[in-house]
Amino acid sequence: xxxxYDISTLGLGQLYALSRGGSFRVHRHLAEALLASGQCxxxxxxxxxxxxxxxxxxxxxxxxxxxxxxxxxxxxxxTASLLRRGVAGTHRWVRTLMRSNVFPRLxxxxxxxxxxxxxxxxxxxxxxADVFHSSGAALPPRRRGRSPRRxxxxxxxxxxxxxxxxxPACVRTAQEMLDSVGPGDWVMTGSEAARAELCERGVAPxxxxxxxxxxxxREIFHPCADAGRLLAVREKYGIPRGPYLLSLNTLDxxxxxxxxxxxxxRLAAQEGGGEAAFVLAGHPGRGSxxxxxxxxxxxxxxxxxxxxxxxxxxDLAPLYSGATALVYPSLYEGxxxxxxxxxxxGTPVITSNTxxxxxxxxxxxxxxxxGDGDALSQAMLTVCRDAGLRERMREKSLIRAAAFSWExxxxxxxxxxxxxxxx
Numbered sequence: 001x002x003x004x005y006d007i008s009t010l011g012l013g014q015l016y017a018l019s020r021g022g023s024f025r026v027h028r029h030l031a032e033a034l035l036a037s038g039q040c041x042x043x044x045x046x047x048x049x050x051x052x053x054x055x056x057x058x059x060x061x062x063x064x065x066x067x068x069x070x071x072x073x074x075x076x077x078x079t080a081s082l083l084r085r086g087v088a089g090t091h092r093w094v095r096t097l098m099r100s101n102v103f104p105r106l107x108x109x110x111x112x113x114x115x116x117x118x119x120x121x122x123x124x125x126x127x128x129a130d131v132f133h134s135s136g137a138a139l140p141p142r143r144r145g146r147s148p149r150r151x152x153x154x155x156x157x158x159x160x161x162x163x164x165x166x167x168p169a170c171v172r173t174a175q176e177m178l179d180s181v182g183p184g185d186w187v188m189t190g191s192e193a194a195r196a197e198l199c200e201r202g203v204a205p206x207x208x209x210x211x212x213x214x215x216x217x218r219e220i221f222h223p224c225a226d227a228g229r230l231l232a233v234r235e236k237y238g239i240p241r242g243p244y245l246l247s248l249n250t251l252d253x254x255x256x257x258x259x260x261x262x263x264x265x266r267l268a269a270q271e272g273g274g275e276a277a278f279v280l281a282g283h284p285g286r287g288s289x290x291x292x293x294x295x296x297x298x299x300x301x302x303x304x305x306x307x308x309x310x311x312x313x314x315d316l317a318p319l320y321s322g323a324t325a326l327v328y329p330s331l332y333e334g335x336x337x338x339x340x341x342x343x344x345x346g347t348p349v350i351t352s353n354t355x356x357x358x359x360x361x362x363x364x365x366x367x368x369x370x371g372d373g374d375a376l377s378q379a380m381l382t383v384c385r386d387a388g389l390r391e392r393m394r395e396k397s398l399i400r401a402a403a404f405s406w407e408x409x410x411x412x413x414x415x416x417x418x419x420x421x422x423x
Contacts, residue, residue, distance in 0.1 A: 001130040001417060003040045004072065004122065004148065005031060008048030008136035011055025017310075018283060021250065022337045023155075026214055027135050032065050033410035040414065043129065045072045045122035048137040053119060072122045124148055131417045133188070138180035149420035151210075152181055153188045156334025157197055158254065165253045165286060178203055186420050188413065190214045190335035191356035210416030213359075215404040216341045220313050223346040223398075224321040233318040237279070237308040244277040245380060246323035246347075248311070248338050251280070251288050254331045256352075256370050258294035261305065263329075265298040266377035267384070276324060276384055281308040320345035324390065325383045328352070329370040336360050340404060343397035348390050350379045360404075364396035 010031075013024035035042050044060070046053040053073050060067045121140040124132065128146060132139075135153040159166040159174035166174075178201075181187060187204045189195050195209045203209075224230065234241070245264065249255045257280060264278045278301075280291070295302055311319060320326065326342035328351040336357045339349045349365035351357045358367055366383065368375040383390060 001040050001421065002043065002125060002127070003034070003131045003133060003417065004043045004045055004125050004129045005034065006047050006122075006134040006136055007031060007044045007056055007059075007066075008046045008052035010059050011046050011052035011057075012048065012136075014055040014059040015051065021283075023136075025217055025220075026155075026337075028066075029215065029217060029406045030135075030212075030409055030413065031069075033406040034413065035066065035069065037407075037410050037414060040131075040417070042069050043072055043125050044069050047121040047134065047140060050119035052136070072125060074119060130421060133417075135188075138177045139182075139185060140180075142182065149417070149423075150185045151188050151416070151420070152177065152185065154178070154194070154198060154203070154334075155190050156194055156332070157201065158332060158334070160201075161332060162254050167286070186210060186416065188212060188416060191359050193356040193359060194334040208420075210412065210419070212409045212412035212416065213404055214335050214337060214340070215406045215409055216337060216344045216401065218344070220316055221320065221341040221344040222317050224317040226318070229318045230322045233315045234322065236315065237281070237311070237319070238306055239279055239308075239322075240277055240306075242275055242277065243324045243384065244279050244306075244322070245325055245327050245384075246279045246281065246319065246342075247327045248281045248316075248319070248341075249328070249330070250283045251291055252286050253290055256329045256331050258290040259370070259373060260327055260329050260376065261291065261294040261298060263373045263376040263380065264305070264327075265301050266373065267380045268301045268304065270377075270381060274384055275304070278305045278327075279308060279319075279323070280305065281311045281319065283310055316341070317345055320347045323347050325350050325380070325393075327376075327380065328357075329368070329376055330355075330357065331370050333357055339365065340401060344401035346394045346398050348383055348393035348397065350376070350383060362396075362400050364393060364400040366393075 007027060009023050009027045013020040034040060046056040056071055060071055123140045123143055129148045131151065132148040133151040139150055139152050154177065159170045163171045181203055186208045187198055188210050189198060190213055192211055195211050198204060198209050199206045247257060247260060251257055295305065320342050325348040326339060328339050328349065330336065330352055332355045334356060339351050339357065339361050342349050343364055349361055351361055351365055351367060352370040353367035354370060361367065366379045368379050
């Protein structure tokens with residue numbers, strides 16, 4: 001089958017470091033696994049914008065695995081090509097100047113009108129494709145005549161469920177993606193919990209929502225026992241000697257890190273709380289001010305809480321491996337990659353009993369109500385105190401993580417394509 005796969009996320013990640021998070025890794029690994037499967041003829045497009053398109057050109061030029069896949073798009077010669085490069089360069093300059101990926105509404109809409117004229121969206125291929133799969137942009141409007149089977153990846157409905165957290169721009173973008181799903185279109189997602197929510201909200205009927213569980217990068221996330229690397233990462237990020245609990249995510253409000261800080265303060269106040277540190281790693285986010293308020297409330301343990309900011313990929317395995325446990329009390333996740341990454345490093349996981357997280361963690365971790373501070377604090381204390389429990393959790397974590405792979409994700413994705421073609 002011929003498959004057109006939208007890799008806009010890879011292009012944006014190529015241009016902007018802040019865009020190289022979980023979604024960037026997911027789309028890269030799925031594209032690589034689809035190509036390696038040998039079960040489809042893969043073609044790429046970048047419908048998000050001319051900015052993403054130029055980022056994809058740069059990305060594919062340096063990618064040993066994906067660089068041979070054709071990138072569909074407008075012709076690269078003439079005045080339109082110059083305009084596209086100009087728009088892409090202006091976008092990068094404005095984003096650098098504003099230090100944000102969310103532009104004011106007027107600038108955003110004006111830019112989109114110009115961009116759509118000079119960067120028309122890809123809808124099909126020549127010869128015709130069997131499947132069109134958008135993973136980073138809304139499905140393009142249908143055109144008359146034959147159309148491939150169309151898939152849209154939606155991993156969660158966070159902006160719709162928590163509009164006050166994400167802001168109007170993200171909510172509008174998410175709604176545009178949902179509205180682009182028409183009768184006959186298919187949706188790809190990463191968990192049964194997300195599938196149930198998509199069906200409940202009427203985005204697509206159950207038979208047209210395909211679950212393809214994600215995976216963690218085995219080159220990045222693996223047990224690290226190298227004492228030198230473990231010590232070097234501690235020193236690099238200012239982590240003191242001794243045990244530490246870890247949280248790794250963007251500091252958005254629904255990640256609930258302000259709640260975790262207060263639970264850690266309860267842990268520190270208990271007898272037997274020990275001298276464990278709490279390492280908060282990841283990009284600043286919309287919840288940074290809430291985290292700041294929580295830190296001000298616990299001055300007695302502020303010195304034991306380390307906020308590292310961004311962590312380089314090469315440091316993630318030793319950071320996870322050196323931790324007593326990952327603490328991930330998120331209110332809502334469409335899949336939840338950090339718990340899987342931690343388990344793949346053999347690190348015990350304390351996470352929420354909501355949304356998709358029980359699907360990911362299974363019986364390998366401790367699941368708590370994300371709104372129950374006492375339960376979260378007690379789970380931290382239990383893991384810190386009980387070495388035998390930590391070893392059992394480590395063994396279960398490695399077994400659980402082994403069930404997730406990009407090969408499995410690609411198989412499930414291809415099975416969805418075949419079901420759509422047979423429908």
